[in-house]
Amino acid sequence: MSVRADFDRLMVPTYAPAPFVLVRAEGSRVWDSEGRERIDYTGGIAVNVLGHCHPVLVETLRMQAGEIWHVSNAYTNEPALRLARRLTDATFAERVFFCNSGAEANEAAFKLARRVAFDRDGEGRYEIVAAHGSFHGRSLFTVSVGGQPKxxxxxxxxxxxxxxxxxxxxxxxxxxxxxSTCAVVLEPVQGEGGVIPADLEYLQGARDICNEHGALLIFDEVQTGVGRVGELYAYQHYGVTPDILTSAKGLGGGFPIGAMLTRADIGVHFPPGTHGTTNGGNPLACSVADAVLSVVDSDEVRRGVIRRRAAFVDQLDALAIKHGVFGPARGLGLLIGCPLHDNWKGLAKVIVTAAAEEGVLLLQAGPDVLRFAPSLVIDPQDIDEGLRRLDRALSKISEARA
Structure with missing residues (x-):
């Protein structure tokens, strides 16, 4: 059996994972190698939109695994075409590029924006404008566009x-x-930057500014997409349509996949040979993503997200008043942030660790914000029980600091 110490012995230390090893999961609950159960509010960082081991996804993957896994992009495949059709039917987009992650989707978007400007206006138009506090991935291009120098x-x-x-x-x-600007890139809700929603007037103004200057508007919806905010994508919540949209995380419900969505007149600037990926658009990922969307893109799930958000926010705001650790909840849908009060700033990791000890898994968005990104179909009983566990954790931390 593997133990946590194996990570330190075998893995490049890009992460500092929790001191336990998860071995089994179902719905919104996970179990570690010692049999201890915890309620999961992280959703794999906004990935597991249908929770763990959803039966529709399990069966879809099992069926596809017995048919065809990988053929490369020298050929096309039916699951990729089916998923592309579903995405274009459900959004503004007319063309789709599949890849494996959010960083790859954003890399493609930024490259495409520069290529469009080059084809239309020549070499001088390549600047990208992004926001402080933004996060767009870990490749060299995407960390450069991201607004967090660290x-x-x-x-x-x-x-x-x-x-x-x-x-x-x-x-x-x-x-x-x-x-000189080829594109403006924005997250409708800054996730890693603190779970900060964009103002409607801001996104509307960004659309107008891009139109005025002939620049493309890119929405990074890697974290806000696939039902997370109550609509399939956040641009639909705001009523502001980008030229390019990037999607990943929840798109595969736990299976790695990313996508860049755009219009036909923009997509044509990526002819054969200008960009590519080996595994992107493989039948396994695309069949699972198609199944995810078949469940998520429904009135039932949309209404459920709004109800579940209300349950979280009501109880989190009550905990905010009771303990004085964080302020009122913010965000959209089931992407929720609780900013720590000044005397607790820098201690988000401490709270996350204490919560895990009490049996509930949380995220942080930087050192000063607790982040919640649970399954979109989390059982209401798991909301109540998980927040009772968080209550106990906050009480213990407060007592220790008194």
Whole structure:
């Protein structure tokens, strides 16, 4: 049996995982190698939109595994075409590029934006404007576009032609965009940056600014997509349509897949040979993602997200008043953040660790915000029980600091 110490002995230390090893999961509950059960509010970082081992996904993967796994993009396959059709039917998009992760989807989006500008206007138009606090992936290009220097420091010069402006500051965005700008990229809700929703007027203004300057508007919906905010994608919640949208995380419900969605007149600028991927669009991932969307893209799930959010927020706000550790919950749908009060700032990891000891798994969004991204179909009893466990954890931490 593997133990936690094996990680330190065998793995490159890019992560510092919890001191237990998870071995089994079902719904919104997980069990470690010692048999201890915990309620999961992390959703694999907004990935497991249908929880763990959802029967529809398990059966879909089992069936596809007996048919065809991988053929490369020298050939096409039916699950990829079926998923592309479902995505284009459900969104503004007319063309889809499949890959394996959110970083790859964003990499494709940024490359495509520069290629469109090059084809239309020549070499001088390549600047990308992004927001401080944003997160777009871990490749060199995506960490350069991301607005958190801690992720790009120490890897040599950042990619040229990227400007950052304060999030939700329309005047700053307007001042930064020019005839040299090929794209503006925004998260409708900044996830890693603290679970901060964009103002409607901000996204509407960004759309207008891009139209005025002939720049593309890219929405990074890696974390907000696939039902997370109550609509299939957050742009539909806001009523502001981008030119390019990126999706991953929840798209596969736990199976790795990413997608870049765009219009036909933009997609045509990626002809054969300009971009690619070996495993992207493989039948296993696409069949599972198609099954995810068949469940998530329904009125039942949308209504359920709104009800479950209300249950979380009501109880979290009560805990905020009771313990004085964090402020009122924010975010959209089941992407929820609780910002720590000043005297608790920097202690998000401490709270996450204490909560795990009490039997509930949480996330942090930086050192100052607790983040919740549970299954979209989490059992209401798991909401109540998990928050009772968080209550106990907060009481113990508060007593220890008294």
């Amino acid at each position: 992720y790009s420091e120490g890897f040599g010069p950042a990619i040229d032609g990227i400007r950052h402006v304060p999030f939700n500051d329309l005047d700053a965005l307007r001042a930064a965009v020019s005839g």
